Amino acid sequence: MMPQLLTLLCTGLCAAQGSRETKDPLPKPSLRAWPSSVVPHGSNITLQCRAPTKDVDFALRKGDIFLDSSPSLASTEGLAEFHLTDLRNSQAGVYTCELYRLKLPYMRSLPSNLVLLLVTGYWPKPSLQAQQRGVVTAGDNVTLQCQRPDDVFRPIMFALLKAGATGPIQLRTPVGNETDFSLQTVTAEDSGNYSCVYFQIQAPFWTSLPSEPLEIRVRETIERNSPEGAETGLGAVGIALVAVSALLILLGAFLVYRCSRRRHGAALHKMAKRSCSSKEPEKVETRDQPEKESRDTSAAMVSCPPASDEASQVSRAEEPYGVTYAELDIRALNEAPSSQVEQPLETCVYLTLKT
Structure with missing residues (x-):
């Protein structure tokens, strides 16, 4: 919109200089205002005219009015600066710059882009x-x-x-x-x-505050696959991953603990079985002792969990010849005859009887 507006404002100026479009050997310069082309009343600005070539002279114009030219020494680097100080409303308008050479043959460039200078403060602010x-x-x-x-x-x-x-x-x-x-x-x-x-769209270009x-x-918005997205997303996704990892670690530790407890219990059970199977049963003589002594002796006998058939066969094979084993129900010995009921054989007591 800005180039179109400025083109309409300066149609007469550009048309007057249009006859040199194809014959000018000098390139077209560029013009910019620094720090801005819209400034308060009384400000200072610099109009910078830059050329793509060196060893040229510059001219600054406001509309079709020639204002100033730069010295040759300042233009050796292809840049000329025009300083406007203590701006007034009358200095608002459209500015351009041109290149030229005074040496024969005389040459002149096309005008630069248009810069609309607005000096604010004439009307109330919007x-x-x-x-x-x-x-x-x-x-x-x-x-x-x-x-x-x-x-x-x-x-x-x-x-x-x-x-x-x-x-x-x-x-x-x-x-x-x-x-x-x-x-x-x-x-x-x-x-x-x-x-x-x-602002007013024609001279004197009065402008509001x-x-x-x-x-x-x-x-x-952060892309998920970008480095920033990965670093920033670590706040939510990372916390979830840490929580899941912690749960997995705790679960693994619990399973290891359970396995070690089971192995430890199995080892103790095996040791107990070995101890019971390897321990020789007490030999009790029952011929010459009364029934009371036999009952007292039965309480002192060693009780072991029932062994498997194979273990019993191996154990019996190792006993000396002539030893007979009898299975006694301890509960039946300790309880009265009226309360005796058929109970499963949970423990066994082995008595050694002499033949």
Whole structure:
């Protein structure tokens, strides 16, 4: 929008110099305002004219009026700077620069790009509001609405400004007393402070004060496969992985503990079985002893869990010849005859009887 507007404003100037388009051997220079082309009343700016060639002279123009030329010494590096100090409203307008050589044959370049210099402070400031409040996400569209006071009836145009930019980033014609600026598919680079002004679209280019700054903050979305995404995503995914790993470690430790307990119990059980099987039973003589002594002796006998048939056969094979074993029910000996019931053989007592 800015190049189109400036082209319309300077149609007469460009047409007057259009006869040299194809015959000029000098390249077209570029012009920029630093720090910005929209500045307050009384400011100082520098117009920098840069050429892609060296050993040329520069000329600065406002519209079709010649203002200044640079000395040859300053232009040996292909750059000339024109300083404008203590700006007044009368200095607002469209600026261009040109290249030329005074040596024969005389040569002159096409004019540079147009720079619209606006000096703010002539009209009251507008207001700037954003439809999306707070932090916006990268990729979204942001709409900014600039509204001027109702007592301005001249033909005007709105300009959107951003802190740090060297000129207006957008130009819009009003709809009534307001207009909307749209920031499409914003990124982190679009974060910053924005303001707007309205100005007269013809000389003397009177311009309002800038609106109050409006901060726009853009939050970048992190790609999952990017290094930043991997590092940032570690907060949620990493915690889950650590929790699962800790549970697996605890479960593994519990299983190892259970296995070790089982092995330890099996070893103790095996040792007990070996101890019971290897221990010789007490020899008790029952012929000459009364029944009471036999009962007392039975209480002192060693009790072992019932052995398997194979173990019994092996054990019996090792006993000396002539030894007979009898299985006694200890519960039957300790209880009265009336309370005796058939009980499973849980323990066994071996008596040695002499033959």
